[in-house]
Amino acid sequence: MIMARRHVVLFLCALLPLLILVMAVSLNVGATGIHLTALWQSGAEQTDSFADRVVLTQIRGPRVVMAGLTGAALAVAGAIMQGLFRNPLADPGLIGVSSGAALATACMIVLGGAWLNLGAGGLQAEIMSTAWAVPVAGMLGSFVAACLLYMFATRGGATSVSMILLAGVAFSAFSGALTGILIFRANDTALRDLTFWTMGSFAGATWSRIGLLCPFLLVATWVTVRLALPLNALLLGESDARLMGYPVERIKRLAMFSVACAVGPTVSFVGAIGFVGVVVPHLVRLITGPDHRLVLPGSALLGAILLIAADTLARIIAMPADVPVGIVTAVLGTPLFVWLLTRTHDRERLA
Amino acid sequence: MKLCLQNVGWRVRDKDIVQGASLDFEPGQMTAIVGPNGAGKSTLLRLASGLLRATSGDVWLGDASITTLSSAQLAAGRAMLMQDSPLRAQFTLRELVAMGGQISAPFMSTSVRLELAGLLLERVGLAAFAERDVMGLSGGERQRVHLARVLMQLEAAVHGTDRAPGFLLLDEPISAQDLSRQHLVLNLARAHASGGGGVVLVIHDLNWAAACADHIVVMHEGTIYAQGPPEQVLTNALANRVFGLEEGRVRIHAATGKPYVLPHDMICP
Ligand SMILES: Nc1ncnc2c1ncn2[C@@H]1O[C@H](COP(=O)(O)OP(=O)(O)OP(=O)(O)O)[C@@H](O)[C@H]1O
Ligand SMILES: [Mg+2]
Numbered sequence: 001m002i003m004a005r006r007h008v009v010l011f012l013c014a015l016l017p018l019l020i021l022v023m024a025v026s027l028n029v030g031a032t033g034i035h036l037t038a039l040w041q042s043g044a045e046q047t048d049s050f051a052d053r054v055v056l057t058q059i060r061g062p063r064v065v066m067a068g069l070t071g072a073a074l075a076v077a078g079a080i081m082q083g084l085f086r087n088p089l090a091d092p093g094l095i096g097v098s099s100g101a102a103l104a105t106a107c108m109i110v111l112g113g114a115w116l117n118l119g120a121g122g123l124q125a126e127i128m129s130t131a132w133a134v135p136v137a138g139m140l141g142s143f144v145a146a147c148l149l150y151m152f153a154t155r156g157g158a159t160s161v162s163m164i165l166l167a168g169v170a171f172s173a174f175s176g177a178l179t180g181i182l183i184f185r186a187n188d189t190a191l192r193d194l195t196f197w198t199m200g201s202f203a204g205a206t207w208s209r210i211g212l213l214c215p216f217l218l219v220a221t222w223v224t225v226r227l228a229l230p231l232n233a234l235l236l237g238e239s240d241a242r243l244m245g246y247p248v249e250r251i252k253r254l255a256m257f258s259v260a261c262a263v264g265p266t267v268s269f270v271g272a273i274g275f276v277g278v279v280v281p282h283l284v285r286l287i288t289g290p291d292h293r294l295v296l297p298g299s300a301l302l303g304a305i306l307l308i309a310a311d312t313l314a315r316i317i318a319m320p321a322d323v324p325v326g327i328v329t330a331v332l333g334t335p336l337f338v339w340l341l342t343r344t345h346d347r348e349r350l351a
Numbered sequence: 352m353k354l355c356l357q358n359v360g361w362r363v364r365d366k367d368i369v370q371g372a373s374l375d376f377e378p379g380q381m382t383a384i385v386g387p388n389g390a391g392k393s394t395l396l397r398l399a400s401g402l403l404r405a406t407s408g409d410v411w412l413g414d415a416s417i418t419t420l421s422s423a424q425l426a427a428g429r430a431m432l433m434q435d436s437p438l439r440a441q442f443t444l445r446e447l448v449a450m451g452g453q454i455s456a457p458f459m460s461t462s463v464r465l466e467l468a469g470l471l472l473e474r475v476g477l478a479a480f481a482e483r484d485v486m487g488l489s490g491g492e493r494q495r496v497h498l499a500r501v502l503m504q505l506e507a508a509v510h511g512t513d514r515a516p517g518f519l520l521l522d523e524p525i526s527a528q529d530l531s532r533q534h535l536v537l538n539l540a541r542a543h544a545s546g547g548g549g550v551v552l553v554i555h556d557l558n559w560a561a562a563c564a565d566h567i568v569v570m571h572e573g574t575i576y577a578q579g580p581p582e583q584v585l586t587n588a589l590a591n592r593v594f595g596l597e598e599g600r601v602r603i604h605a606a607t608g609k610p611y612v613l614p615h616d617m618i619c620p
Contacts, residue, residue: 086439229453232440232442232450233450233453235439235440235442236436236438236440236447236450237436237437239402239433239436240433240436240497242402242422243400243402243426243430243431243433244426244430244450244451244453244454244455244504245422245423245425245426245427245453245454245455245504246422246454247422289441289442289484290440290441290442291442291446
């Protein structure tokens, strides 16, 4: 069932041109009816084609890049979690990053308004304007949540993976309840903002936000590259991995760190986008087999491709309205998810 | 390089699972650990491998305490086959065996690694399955794949040098094997010892233990009950006290001079 290694590498290479194609298509379509050709039509500063170029470079451009980075980050984080938990249905949110970000975001949107107005003026207003305050709060929330879960699951220097799992579920439920209380208290604008956040959208993507995101993603990438072989060994079980010489506790720490680094900031900027993290690594694994040296880069590419495609769909499906991309991924992802579940179930019954 | 346990103990929830265990394992020698279920044999092996940290005493590999060795040094110095390891990932047998040498021999090229893995699969009698994936292997096959992986860990570390391989710790390596594969596995262990590596194996079959080991360690209720060459250790008195056998069950084989136990007439009619 699994392809020969050479074919797999070819397959991964084939994803690269596909990514470029999807990016081009995504840049090319949108509510304003401007096409890529505007980029190389010469135009003086005040003409139409200059405005067209601004749409491409300042609105659609960052949006496509943000979608690609988010897709890659979520899918790779999902692959790491699935390797760490040795469970093909694990998702990046398991270590609390998503629910932590959601809770902090809700706090900021609902309670933050008044506080922000107080501090208005000068530099502080610049940094703390709602556009930045919400994602920064989300980031803090996700890191705090991941650290709490890590500390909770670590006893005497050993982190229990099943403890993380259980505590993660409990934490999600609890922060869900707190978010509920906030929603109950929220006024109409806040309610609307919050609802849109939970559906995820790339509409707010700007180059400066991408600039802030990049350092986190670079650190996560740097760590993740080092995780491929250890994650392979962990598939044999923690004891065997340790006997083979892998520093298992450090690997768990690094894995959680890299997931928090990749998912926390992305989720804070674009909101909750489901299913990419679960479905993409699983799809990649169907083709590459379990080797993380192939699964991780494959997930990054396929995640980027799928999320750019989903965002393109979200933009054109109800033009000129902009459907939240989380809805698109959920509508397309749910059937896939169920199919994967039944597949896994069938295989386990056969095995 | 010797593997030494110095007064090693392991205590959990106010219960001593292993206590006061002092043992020297020599390179080139094969030591069999025997004892009833729950005697602490697997725990002792886990302590010796460093998988468990002793709550008292110390384990030494050569002249370094294993707690001070880096995980790569430890990986080259000893490898352990666990009593049971699940196999769920869809690696091919060859990939899985090759993974054994990843840390103990970090600079080995991939092609040499895969070739050596193929060689080891041949030795455990699974060459025909090398490119198959590990899901769906039988219990005995699974145990032998793990054995090949464990051998890989030690042999890759000394590949191309004339150093002796490290310690091979085997927890019930023949528990899932048929008679001819029991022979095969024990011969592999003996070959490892002849190559200068030490072998420590936990085994329930007293006849195999007496036939193959240079040295027998008897564990009982968490302590080392007796140790020495098979003919001195496996006596009727010990079999009676440790395993509850009636007097006279242990006999001496006329041709080899080794003790053996004949249980045939012990079954209720
Ligand atoms: N983590 C633990 N917590 C509590 N008790 C334990 C733990 N690990 C082992 N034990 C107990 O210690 C005893 C020794 O266990 P061990 O696995 O070493 O036995 P063994 O000699 O290998 O037995 P077997 O022949 O059945 O494999 C058993 O009674 C077991 O229940
Ligand atoms: Mg045991």
